[in-house]
Amino acid sequence: MTRLFGTNGIRGVVGKDMTPDLALGVGKAVGTVLGPGTVALGRDTRLSGPLLARAVASGLMSAGCDVVDLGVLPTPAEQYYLAKKGGLKGGVVVTASHNPREFNGIKVLDAAGMELRREDEEAIEAVYFGGRPKVAEWSSVGSIRSDGGAIELYLAGILSRVDGDAIRSRGLTVAVDPGNGAGCLVTPYLLAALGCRVISLHGQPDGTFPGRPPEPVPEHLGDLLRLVRETHADFGVAHDGDADRAIFVDERGTFLQGDRSLALLAGAALRGRGGTVVTPVSTSSMLDDVARAHGGKVVRTKVGAPIVARTMFQTGATFGGEENGGVIFPEHQFCRDGAMAVAKMLELLAREGRPLSELAAALPTYVLRKGGVEVPADRHAAVLEGLVRLAEGRTVERIDGVKIHAPDGWVLVRPSGTEPLFRIYAEARTEARAEALAKEGADLIREAIRRA
Ligand code: MG
Numbered sequence: 001m002t003r004l005f006g007t008n009g010i011r012g013v014v015g016k017d018m019t020p021d022l023a024l025g026v027g028k029a030v031g032t033v034l035g036p037g038t039v040a041l042g043r044d045t046r047l048s049g050p051l052l053a054r055a056v057a058s059g060l061m062s063a064g065c066d067v068v069d070l071g072v073l074p075t076p077a078e079q080y081y082l083a084k085k086g087g088l089k090g091g092v093v094v095t096a097s098h099n100p101r102e103f104n105g106i107k108v109l110d111a112a113g114m115e116l117r118r119e120d121e122e123a124i125e126a127v128y129f130g131g132r133p134k135v136a137e138w139s140s141v142g143s144i145r146s147d148g149g150a151i152e153l154y155l156a157g158i159l160s161r162v163d164g165d166a167i168r169s170r171g172l173t174v175a176v177d178p179g180n181g182a183g184c185l186v187t188p189y190l191l192a193a194l195g196c197r198v199i200s201l202h203g204q205p206d207g208t209f210p211g212r213p214p215e216p217v218p219e220h221l222g223d224l225l226r227l228v229r230e231t232h233a234d235f236g237v238a239h240d241g242d243a244d245r246a247i248f249v250d251e252r253g254t255f256l257q258g259d260r261s262l263a264l265l266a267g268a269a270l271r272g273r274g275g276t277v278v279t280p281v282s283t284s285s286m287l288d289d290v291a292r293a294h295g296g297k298v299v300r301t302k303v304g305a306p307i308v309a310r311t312m313f314q315t316g317a318t319f320g321g322e323e324n325g326g327v328i329f330p331e332h333q334f335c336r337d338g339a340m341a342v343a344k345m346l347e348l349l350a351r352e353g354r355p356l357s358e359l360a361a362a363l364p365t366y367v368l369r370k371g372g373v374e375v376p377a378d379r380h381a382a383v384l385e386g387l388v389r390l391a392e393g394r395t396v397e398r399i400d401g402v403k404i405h406a407p408d409g410w411v412l413v414r415p416s417g418t419e420p421l422f423r424i425y426a427e428a429r430t431e432a433r434a435e436a437l438a439k440e441g442a443d444l445i446r447e448a449i450r451r452a
Contacts, residue, residue, distance in 0.1 A: 002125075002129060003125060004026065004121070004125050004128060005116075005121040005124075005125065006417055006418045007303070007304045007417045007418060008097060008107065008115070008304070008305065009093075009095075009097075009106055010022075010026065010105050010106040010107075011096055011097075011099055011103055011104075011105035012103065012104070012105065013102050014046075014048040014052075014102060014103065014104050018048070018052070018104045018105065020052060020055040021055075023052040023053075023055035023056045023059070023094070023106065024055040024056070024059045025059065025128055025133075026056060026059065026092075026106050026124070026128060027055060027057065027058060027059020027060045027062070027092070028059035028060075028063050028128075028133035028134075029059070029063075029124045029125075029127040029128040030056075030060060030063075030090070030092060030108055030124055031059060031061070031062065031064065031065040031133070031134065031142070032063045032133045033120065033123045033127060034065070034089040034090040034110075035064055035065040035089060036064050036065060036089075037065060037066070037088065037089035038065065038066040038068055038088045038089060039065045039066070039089050039090055039091060039092060040067075040068050040070055040078055040081060040088055040090070040091035040092070041053055041056060041057055041060070041067050041069050041070065041091065041092050042069075042073045042077070042078040042091065042092075042094070043072055043073075043093065043095060044072065044074075044075075044094070044095040044096075044097075044181055044182040044241045044242045045180060045181050045184070045205040045241070046095070046096065046103075046104050046207040047207035048104045049072070049094050049095075049207065052094045052104055053069075053094045056092050056094060057144055059133075060092070060142060061142030061143070061144060062133070062135060062136060062141065062142075063133055063134045063135070063136060064134060064136035064141065064142055065089070065142045066142045066144070066145075067142060067143070067144040067145075068144075068145055068146070068147050069147070070147055070148075071148060072182055072185065072205060073150055073154075073182055073185060073186075074154075074182040074183055074185070074186055074239075074242055074243035074244065074338065074339065075093050075107060075182070075242040075244045075335075075336075076154070076243065076244050076333065076336065076337040076338065076339065076340070077151055077154035077182075077186065077339075078109065078113070078150060079091070079109055079113035079333055079335045079337075080150075080153065080154045080157050080332075081113070081147075081150040082109055082110075082111065082112065083112055083113040083334075084153060088111060089111055090109050090110050090111050091108070091109035091113070092107070092108055092109070093106070093109065093242065095182070095241060096214075097214070097241055097242050097244070097245075098214050098215035098216070098241060098245065099214065099215075099241070100213055100214070100215075101207075101213065101214070108120075108121070108124065112334070113333060113334070113335060114306065114309055114310065114334050115306035115309065115335065117306075117310065151186060154339070155189065155190055155193065155339075157332065157333075158190060158339055158343050159193060159343075161331060161332050161340070161343070162343045162344065162347045163347055163350070163351075164193075164195075166347065166350040166351060167194045167195060167196075167343075167347055167350045168195030169195075169350070170349070170350045170353075171196075171197070172195075172196050172234040172235075172346060172349060172350070173196065173197040173199065173231065173232065173233045174191050174196045174198060174199070174233055174234060174235060174342075175200075175201060175224060175228045175231060175233040175235075175236040175249070176188055176191060176198060176199070176200055176203070176236070176237050176238075177200075177202050177203075177211070177212075177216075177223070177224040177227075177236065177237070177238040177239070178200075178238075178239045178243060179211055179212050179213075179216065179220075179239060179240070179241065180202045180203075180205060180206040180207075180208075180209050180211050180212075181205070181214055181239055181241035181242060182205070182241065182242050182243050183242075183338055183339070184202075184203050184205045185205065186243065187237070187239065187243065187338070187339050187342055188200050188203055190339050190342065190343060191346075194343065194346055196346070199227065199231050201224055202223075209241075211223070214240050214241035216238040216240055216246075216247040217247075221236075221238055221249065224236045224238055224249055225249055225253045225254075225255065226253065228249050228250075228251065228253045229252070233251065234349065234355070234356070235248055235249060235251055235349070235356045236248065236249030237249070239338045240338075243338040244305075244326060244337060245325035245326045245336060246325050246327065246339070246341035246342055246345075247325040248261045248345060248356065250355065250356040250357040250360060251355045251356055251357060252357050254357065257323070258323045258325040259283060259284040259286055259323040259366075259368070260286070260360050261325065261341075261345070262279070262283070262287065262321045262323060262327060263284070263286045263289075263290045263363050264345075264348060264359055264360065264363070265319070265321070265327055265341065265345065265348065266287060266291065266319050266321075267293070267294060268344065268348045268351075269318055269319035269329070269344075270290075270294035270295075270296045270318055270319065273318070274294055274295035274296040274318075275296045275317065275318025276296060276297055276298070276315055276316070276317040276318055276319075277291045277296060277298045277318065277319050277320060278298075278299045278300075278308050278311045278315065278317045278319075278320035278328075279298060279299075279300065279308060279320060279321060279322065279323075280301050280302065280303040280304070280307075280308060280322060280323075281300045281301065281397065281400050281403055282303055282323070282400075282412055283300075283322065283323050284323060284366050284427060285366055285410070285427060286363060286364050286366050290363070299311060299315060301399065301400075302400035303400050303414065304417075305322055305326050305328075305335070305336050308320050308322065308326075308328060309328055309335050310334075312328060312334060313330070313334050316330075317330060318330070321336065325341070327340070365429065366427050366428070366429060367427065367428060367430060367431045367433075367434040368425065368426070368427045368434065369424075369427070369431075369435055369437070369438040370423070370424065370425055371423075371424040371426075371438050372421045372423050373421060373422050373442050373445040373446060374420060374421045375415070375420060375421055375422050375445065375449060376420050377420045379449070379452055380415040380422075382452040383415070383445065383448045383449055384401065384402070384415060385452075386449075386451050386452050387401075387402045387413060387444055387445065387448045388402055389448075390444050390447060390448055400414050401413050401414025401415060401423075402414070404440075406428075406437065409426065409427055409433055409434065410426070410427055410428075410437070411425070411426040411437040411438065411440055411441040412424070412425040412426075412441075413444065413445055422445050424438050424441040426438035426440075426441055
């Protein structure tokens, strides 16, 4: 059987692998597995959103599900709608998240708003590829209605979770770059509601993404870095296309790596109460240092936000997230939430009364090196086995791929879930050492390929 779902839903280039036929089939399969009942439907700002969302809706209704169309909104806003309203069977979001302009995708959510477990994705794949979706008879086909209130509900939820008075009293200036994505509809308004002076960049929803590509990485954020400097903003923030991620820029216009904002927000969450932080095996050791300093601990998972969220749910964690700007606040909801991350960053700055660059400078320094070695997908299992054998006698963690710990750093090698390659993550206190560990990882993969 072939897979539909990657690490974060179904993705493809529109008109090639992401077509209305696929969306219709996925809608039918999702409706068969989640239904009968009502399913929420939302989308980001991509041009193909209406085309694909209507196809998904038709599929859902064909399987007998009623559809409530939430329109354009951030993924976490739909997740919050599901969690808060209750009584729905799940949701579908038509989004390709951070992928380039030509992509679109489909994320499926459960009744609590969490991204599906792998077992549930497999059930949908079985219906999709098995070609046996439920077909409702004429008298029981689903209906569709709109609800334009999801964003308001979501904003109110975020505002109820932060100290608004403390934030308002600081009168902070924030430069916000939603990148023409779904975050346009939330974050500028959230900032305004919290008394900030808001400077918007690429702030109009536009699926041609005229401002920048949707992924909030340094090479796409040159405009934001300059804007923060020129306007003397207290910080800048950028989202990906569906605004479940938030990436920050300090008041000097310096890009703050996602692991550093994650560590700052983790420290704020754990302060005075400790607790558990959940993060993938690939995240910086900085997080362990911060958790330890607050009497907390870190639980590591396989790579992928849905797994982090599930683990948080099961372990009653205090905080969690990934190094790419995906941050999860369990008191709010069990999913990555870009706007909530912004609100919590404002709260942190308001409480500390110090600039973001200073807070970040107080964090321990680690250097992360990433890389990859091509390995055909059908040889992944054999190469992984070979890596385990080659690492014998070392301190090894087997949460996802192979993570080899050295006294002064670590290297993680793991097969990509979506591409024919093994990814390498190496971290140490110095660049030279991180470089050396990354090279060691690459050498081990090549040796494992030779022996496989
Ligand atoms: Mg996203």
